[in-house]
Amino acid sequence: MPFMPLSVTFSVAPQLTAADVAEAGRYGFRAIIDNRPDGEEPGQPTAAEMRALAASHGLGFAHVPTLGGAVSDEHVAQMAEALARLNGPVLAYCRTGTRAATLWALTQSGSQTADALIATAADAGYDLSPLRLRLNARRGGTSAAGAERAAIAGDDGAARSIPNDAG
Numbered sequence: 001m002p003f004m005p006l007s008v009t010f011s012v013a014p015q016l017t018a019a020d021v022a023e024a025g026r027y028g029f030r031a032i033i034d035n036r037p038d039g040e041e042p043g044q045p046t047a048a049e050m051r052a053l054a055a056s057h058g059l060g061f062a063h064v065p066t067l068g069g070a071v072s073d074e075h076v077a078q079m080a081e082a083l084a085r086l087n088g089p090v091l092a093y094c095r096t097g098t099r100a101a102t103l104w105a106l107t108q109s110g111s112q113t114a115d116a117l118i119a120t121a122a123d124a125g126y127d128l129s130p131l132r133l134r135l136n137a138r139r140g141g142t143s144a145a146g147a148e149r150a151a152i153a154g155d156d157g158a159a160r161s162i163p164n165d166a167g
Contacts (some may be wrong), residue, residue, distance in 0.1 A: 003068055030059060035103060064078045064082055106123060
């Protein structure tokens with residue numbers, strides 16, 4: 001399986017198999033982060049199973065379960081804590097790799113521009129362009145809710161209505 005690097009110390013992948021975990025150890029990864037909730041898909045290994053598998057190959061492990069399309073600021077904080085705690089390089093996975101890439105980008109938004117993060121993810125095959133506003137807001141020190149408010153505020157900070165062209 002291809003492990004897609006986003007930095008020299010962080011890569012992402014879709015759902016890992018036992019063979020992938022062994023390969024990750026051979027490639028020099030020191031830890032794995034599982035971004036899938038248990039039971040997200042029938043037949044998917046549980047976090048406990050993946051933790052034991054990682055340990056059997058001498059790899060650290062963290063479980064930061066996140067639903068697709070529902071990455072909260074709390075999930076980002078948990079991912080940042082896991083990255084700070086684990087020895088790298090780290091391989092994170094979810095069903096497709098997109099949540100793992102999203103969480104990484106949001107943890108890096110204070111030190112890299114949205115454009116740089118989006119380009120890095122694109123080079124690895126992940127489209128994070130829908131996160132641009134949130135990445136910019138985090139870089140500026142606001143929350144996801146603040147990013148949503150910023151999206152509809154005018155230059156003077158006053159809220160603007162968004163026309164509904166659907167009707």
